[in-house]
Amino acid sequence: MIKRSAKRQHDIPDFEALLKDAKCGSEAALLKFLQCFEGLAVKLARQSVCTDRLGEDALQIANLGILKAVQDWQEGDDIHRIAAFVANKMRTELHTAIRRQQSVETMEGGSNQEAALKQDVQTYREFQLSELSRLRLWLVRECLTLLPRQQANVITGLLAGKSLQMIGRELHLDTRTVSLHRSRAIKKLRLLLGITI
Structure with missing residues (x-):
């Protein structure tokens, strides 16, 4: 009798092959890779600090982080760290976008530079x-x-x-x-x- 616990093992994607194909220009592999991290992208984009500052753009910015992860991944790197690598890329993109948004708000509001710096430091500490x-x-x-x-x-x-x-x-x-x-x-x-x- 086959145990049910083993039935989902075939659902785990081969990240190494996907990355190699995506870096070689395969749109299908890139789309599959994006889908693998869709849930994580949504979760990071929904963080209060992201949605408050970036609104609907947060998810697109998180997806940009996934694309940059594909671009920056080097063959030979530890494939078991791919989830952490992708998550860090997404957080970096979201944080950068938040900093830019804060700069725009500061310039539009005519606030002084010291207030903008404090706000930026606070956001960075949260991340x-x-x-x-x-x-x-x-x-x-x-x-x-x-x-x-x-x-x-x-x-x-x-x-x-x-x-x-x-x-x-x-x-x-x-x-x-x-x-x-x-x-x-x-x-x-x-x-x-x-x-x-």
Whole structure:
């Protein structure tokens, strides 16, 4: 009997082949590549800071980031990092467009240069913090396999937004034990990631 969990494996695209074909001028490959990251583009374009500043243009600007990712990707680069590479290109394009929009608004409103600079710095910090949070989450997930099974299960549950009580019920553990697994896991993750505070 074939397990259902394996049925979607063939849906995963061959990014390496798509990139190679797209860089060689294949419109079909480029369209397929754009479709692969359509959901991520929509998500990034819908961020409040993007929609407030860019409106309906945000999605097109995010798609421009995907096209630039295809253009800048070098053969031999780690294909497993393609999603992060594309996401960074999209964020860069959105951030650049927001900065330009702010400059236009500043010039039209006759505001002084200091106010414009403060606004630009604030926007940049929001993107930086967002990027740092994503990086930390990715590092934690990468390190989960280095934790004992129960500790990894607890951290996975917490990353999914579950409470200690919910995790305890799923793992058939009392809340105190779950809390202990969480503390030990966090301590080990800090050691693995070199976090001293």
